[in-house]
Amino acid sequence: MTRTLSIPTPSLVVLVGPSGAGKSTLARRLFAPTEILSSDALRAMVRDDENDMGATNDAFEVLHLVLEKRLAAGRLTVVDATNVRQGDRAGLVAMAKRHHVTPVAIVLDVGLDACLRHNATRQHRGEASTPYVTSQHESLRRAIPEGASDVAHPLKREGFRVVHVLHDEAEHASVTLTRTKLDVDRRELQGPFDIIGDVHGCLDELTQLLARLGYAPSDGVWSHPSRTALFLGDLVDRGPASIGSLKLAQAMVERGHALMVPGNHEARLERALAGKNVKRTHGFDLTMAELESMSGPERRVTEASLASFLHTLPSHLVLDGGELVVAHAGMKQSLQGRDSGTVKAFAHYGDTTGETDAYGLPVRLDWARDYTGDAVVVYGHTPVLEAEWVNGTICIDTGCVFGGRLTALRWPERELVQVPAARRYAEPARPLSG
Secondary structure (H helix, E strand, C coil), rough: CCEEEEEEEEEEEECCCCCCHHHHHHHHCCCHHHEEEEEHHHHHHHHCCCHHHHHHHHHHHHHHHHHHHHHHHHCCCCECCCCCCCHHHHHHHHHHHCCEEEEEEEEEECHHHHHHHHCCCCCCCHHHHHHHHHHHHHHHHHHCCCCCCCCCCCCCCCCEEEEEEEEHHHHHHHHEEEEEECCCEECCCCCEEEEECCCCCHHHHHHHHHCCCCCCCEEEEEEEECCEEEEECCCCCCCCHHHHHHHHHHHHCCCCCEEEEHHHHHHHHHHHHCCCCCCCCCCCHHHHHHCCCCCCHHHHHHHHHHHHHHHHHHHEEEEECCCCCCCEECHHHHHCCCCHHHHHHHHHHHEEEECCCCCCCCCCCCHHHCCCCEEEEEEEECCCCCCCEECEEEECCCCCHCEEEEEEEEEEEEEEEEECCCCCCCCCCCCCCC
């Protein structure tokens, strides 16, 4: 039976196994030559001899340099080396995390006899390499007990998010590969889109804006015959109808009429629905009051539905062939299309210093001022008086809940469509900028 290995893209794929385990053969069969960084090939490049162990340090210096460049460019890269020592693997995991790509391990857990047999057939190796192969196999076995499963594999404790274990030669020869895109990569979607800024429970203004954009309700779900709505998060808190606003967006997303990325307020609601202790500040008390006003059965169904929905939302989205990026609080170029805790934090809160200002709010760095990326970035989070373009970025949170306006950006037209707030529902913690 053929086994298929699922590899997220981009990722750093680390082959793990003693010399003679079949790593290079597997790599050549499953990956493009440009994707493979081989310690043997780099020894040959440095000293014209892949078996010259004296070239190992230089070879790995070159390997790490090229690997840094490839990961920075978001390219899937395979490290073809023994990687049986935890220290070697730790450095690679750290590099993957530094570039916000998924660290993947493919372990070739082949018996020592098979490794020695294969190694003996390789030119310039043979019996002289037996002690080295034996030592490598022992190092592998210390790190990975025999029979370890993919699901609860010891390498996951080292930081590998995906681990595949191949146990025998027949499995090596028959395994196939599938590359899976990250949820944030939706380059194939080209719109046209109507990108909607922070709603914060202003349901009446949201329905007015949708109507002005040409959407209409059908069977209880708003839709447009030829356009897709895109919500930038923070549909909840502070305003009078947070749950209704979020459920409207949820219905549109689930019926294929909209996309959504979560804001920091949705992230807080998701934590609360998971049973975490969350402070009822910044309007969250109003959202919880809406839920608590429901009957027991209605509340349980609503909370379960919202929790499931929020869990599916990507941190940000790369759209329209890579020309458009949307995130609640923005996304600098080096993080676009990546997936990590740092990426999620930036998407929810922007570029922060960890300090708070005189209003008790996070001190934010102006990442848009220095933005030089090719993609247009549309975001919200920090309310402004006027939506203005800055270096190919635009913030369209125009403070509806604070008595401003609810704003949408038509893409690709780059046209702003707005409706005024019916009234001021909340006081801003600090004056709006812009």
